[in-house]
Amino acid sequence: MSNVVIEAGRNRLMLNIRELWRYKDLFWLLAYRDYRIRYAQTALGFVWAFIQPFATLLIFTVVFGVAAKVDTKDIPYPLFAICGMTAWTFFSYVLSNSSNSIITSQQMVKKIYFPRLIIPLSKAVVGIIDFFIALLFIVILCIYYKFVPSANIIYLPLFAIMTIISSLAVGIWMSALTIRFRDLQHVVPFLVQLGLYATPIAYPAEMLVTSLPKWATVVYFINPMAGAVEGFRWSILGGQPPNDYIYISFILVLVLFVTGLFYFRKVERTMADIV
Amino acid sequence: MGERAIKVEGLTKRYTIGNQKSGSFRESFSALLRKRAKPIDFFALKDVSFSVDKGDAIGIVGRNGAGKSTLLKVLSRITEPSSGRIEINGRVASLLEVGTGFHPELTGRENIFLNGTILGMTRREVSSQFDAIVDFSGVEKFIDTPVKHYSSGMYVRLAFAVAAHLDPEILIIDEVLAVGDADFQKKCLGKMEEVSKNYGRTVLFVSHNMTAVSSLCNKGIMLKSGMVSEIGTAADVVHKYLNNEDEGLTYYKNWQADDEIHHDGVVQMHYVKLVGSDGEDISVAKISESIGIELSYSVKKDGYKPIPNIHLFTEKGEKVFVSVSPSKMEYTKAGTYKSRAWIPPNFLNQENYIVGIAVSTLSPVVVHASDYRCIYFEVMDDLLSVTRNGFTGRIDGVIRPLLDWELIDCN
Numbered sequence: 205m206s207n208v209v210i211e212a213g214r215n216r217l218m219l220n221i222r223e224l225w226r227y228k229d230l231f232w233l234l235a236y237r238d239y240r241i242r243y244a245q246t247a248l249g250f251v252w253a254f255i256q257p258f259a260t261l262l263i264f265t266v267v268f269g270v271a272a273k274v275d276t277k278d279i280p281y282p283l284f285a286i287c288g289m290t291a292w293t294f295f296s297y298v299l300s301n302s303s304n305s306i307i308t309s310q311q312m313v314k315k316i317y318f319p320r321l322i323i324p325l326s327k328a329v330v331g332i333i334d335f336f337i338a339l340l341f342i343v344i345l346c347i348y349y350k351f352v353p354s355a356n357i358i359y360l361p362l363f364a365i366m367t368i369i370s371s372l373a374v375g376i377w378m379s380a381l382t383i384r385f386r387d388l389q390h391v392v393p394f395l396v397q398l399g400l401y402a403t404p405i406a407y408p409a410e411m412l413v414t415s416l417p418k419w420a421t422v423v424y425f426i427n428p429m430a431g432a433v434e435g436f437r438w439s440i441l442g443g444q445p446p447n448d449y450i451y452i453s454f455i456l457v458l459v460l461f462v463t464g465l466f467y468f469r470k471v472e473r474t475m476a477d478i479v
Numbered sequence: 480m481g482e483r484a485i486k487v488e489g490l491t492k493r494y495t496i497g498n499q500k501s502g503s504f505r506e507s508f509s510a511l512l513r514k515r516a517k518p519i520d521f522f523a524l525k526d527v528s529f530s531v532d533k534g535d536a537i538g539i540v541g542r543n544g545a546g547k548s549t550l551l552k553v554l555s556r557i558t559e560p561s562s563g564r565i566e567i568n569g570r571v572a573s574l575l576e577v578g579t580g581f582h583p584e585l586t587g588r589e590n591i592f593l594n595g596t597i598l599g600m601t602r603r604e605v606s607s608q609f610d611a612i613v614d615f616s617g618v619e620k621f622i623d624t625p626v627k628h629y630s631s632g633m634y635v636r637l638a639f640a641v642a643a644h645l646d647p648e649i650l651i652i653d654e655v656l657a658v659g660d661a662d663f664q665k666k667c668l669g670k671m672e673e674v675s676k677n678y679g680r681t682v683l684f685v686s687h688n689m690t691a692v693s694s695l696c697n698k699g700i701m702l703k704s705g706m707v708s709e710i711g712t713a714a715d716v717v718h719k720y721l722n723n724e725d726e727g728l729t730y731y732k733n734w735q736a737d738d739e740i741h742h743d744g745v746v747q748m749h750y751v752k753l754v755g756s757d758g759e760d761i762s763v764a765k766i767s768e769s770i771g772i773e774l775s776y777s778v779k780k781d782g783y784k785p786i787p788n789i790h791l792f793t794e795k796g797e798k799v800f801v802s803v804s805p806s807k808m809e810y811t812k813a814g815t816y817k818s819r820a821w822i823p824p825n826f827l828n829q830e831n832y833i834v835g836i837a838v839s840t841l842s843p844v845v846v847h848a849s850d851y852r853c854i855y856f857e858v859m860d861d862l863l864s865v866t867r868n869g870f871t872g873r874i875d876g877v878i879r880p881l882l883d884w885e886l887i888d889c890n
Contacts, residue, residue: 207566211565312580312597316575
């Protein structure tokens with residue numbers, strides 16, 4: 205028999221893993237729902253999942269590869285860009301969708317109890333579909349350019365996990381903050397747009413490291429995705445290992461993730477009252 | 480019996496009004512700069528204590544704003560109490576609405592799984608009950624159709640069917656029976672009765688329907704202004720609730736601007752009163768005369784289309800009717816208005832009625848102000864009334880309308 209005690213401030217900071225596990229079916233069903241309704245009633249349906257990354261890649265190639273002639277050493281520019289985009293697309297999807305996820309689920313939040321963390325977490329699942337589509341693009345481009353991925357590819361899962369944690373870290377923070385500060389609903393799309401250029405996606409980070417003063421480089425790497433994107437690309441394309449600045453990015457991600465969980469937990473207790 | 484299912488001690492839930500922390504950056508920043516307006520504490524629940532034994536069916540009654548919903552929310556862990564302690568022994572399912580999480584684009588089948596897991600079941604549990612749920616809902620033909628194509632009746636039936644197949648040890652229910660048609664409501668009440676009586680489950684039931692509370696529950700709790708004002712057998716508590724001396728209901732009611740019945744700043748209700756056909760105030764109505772219900776209210780903001788509506792109940796809590804003012808009559812400019820609804824003569828029965836008033840915008844539905852128990856009046860019968868036609872005994876029924884009768888001589 206289950207036995208529950210409800211008290212003000214009880215278990216405030218403990219993350220209840222067992223309870224999250226008990227609600228795992230809900231986690232999957234919420235993700236399934238998002239997947240099902242994402243392209244519902246659209247004429248092209250799932251094709252959109254391919255059109256969007258393809259169009260972005262095309263523009264990047266024209267603007268940065270052909271016109272601006274970004275130096276990517278001996279790697280074909282489209283292949284260079286898609287590697288950065290893969291991690292970024294996932295991040296931007298998860299961030300955009302999880303940050304207002306509690307607000308869009310307020311009907312549920314006000315009417316029933318379940319661990320609220322499930323809501324932003326479930327957004328990562330649909331993002332993974334996009335992630336695999338982008339990986340498919342990488343495979344196609346590798347074949348087209350007859351490019352053999354480097355041996356570093358064994359590190360790919362590590363950077364993929366880093367990408368997921370980074371997305372969830374920012375997503376969880378934003379979902380909890382957006383309840384109180386609705387302005388963030390307008391800030392997040394802006395951040396995502398800005399981040400596309402402030403992250404080494406269309407160009408190598410090395411380009412900035414060599415031309416920026418040291419303090420500016422540090423500021424540049426206070427970006428949860430800077431490290432993940434650099435590492436992700438390195439593990440596929442090889443070449444010079446990413447510089448040590450990426451550790452700034454990694455430490456930041458871990459700090460954000462842990463503090464985000466605590467903050468979420470704190471807000472969760474009265475979420476239904478303020479949402 | 481004897482074993483305890485729920486124990487509540489000194490439960491308090493405080494909301495701070497005027498200093499809501501939800502808002503915008505600008506509010507937060509400006510709050511830092513200027514001296515803070517003194518926040519007002521509002522106690523939705525104040526030092527509530529009670530305990531529930533296993534197998535009890537408890538009816539929780541009280542007027543709007545008495546704290547019933549807050550109590551259920553705290554018991555269901557939707558929100559945390561400000562202080563106090565609750566101990567719950569047993570698996571809880573709480574139904575504060577039916578169909579939580581239903582998505583219109585998903586099929587009936589998908590929604591059953593989604594809703595079931597939201598209510599705390601696992602996928603496997605839903606699977607094993609799936610056929611029974613579909614059967615209970617009566618929508619088998621459309622189970623693979625997106626629910627947006629369902630009629631509202633089908634939607635509610637499917638939603639309730641999922642809830643009815645939860646197998647909790649403690650069931651917490653809030654007014655969900657106020658949906659669906661009469662047949663379906665009967666089915667739902669039957670299911671609840673089965674759960675509480677045959678399986679010995681513990682049920683907490685909030686309702687305005689006193690008939691349902693007295694028939695389903697063995698114990699009752701009455702809340703008043705966030706505090707427990709009565710605990711006892713269901714019959715006693717229902718009696719106390721209906722005994723309006725306690726609530727001071729009479730043939731008129733005045734409200735203040737800061738009354739809780741005002742849900743947003745759009746509409747303020749000033750008073751409602753009973754008037755006779757000549758427009759004079761009356762305290763008792765005559766069965767053979769028109770009864771006017773006069774409402775005075777102010778619309779505070781332009782651009783809304785608030786429409787007064789009347790909810791008439793019998794003293795026992797059965798709803799007689801809802802009447803909505805025809806919308807084209809209404810103004811959209813801010814200002815003070817007076818509306819009168821006329822109940823025709825020879826329509827109500829010799830009964831005691833309770834009037835509820837709300838002012839709402841219809842599409843989408845927003846209730847700006849509502850008080851579902853605001854005036855109380857008696858209808859005096861007249862032995863010579865046309866609806867008696869000479870009969871002098873008691874005539875049953877919630878209403879006693881004057882109908883058009885035809886008599887055809889077939890000889």
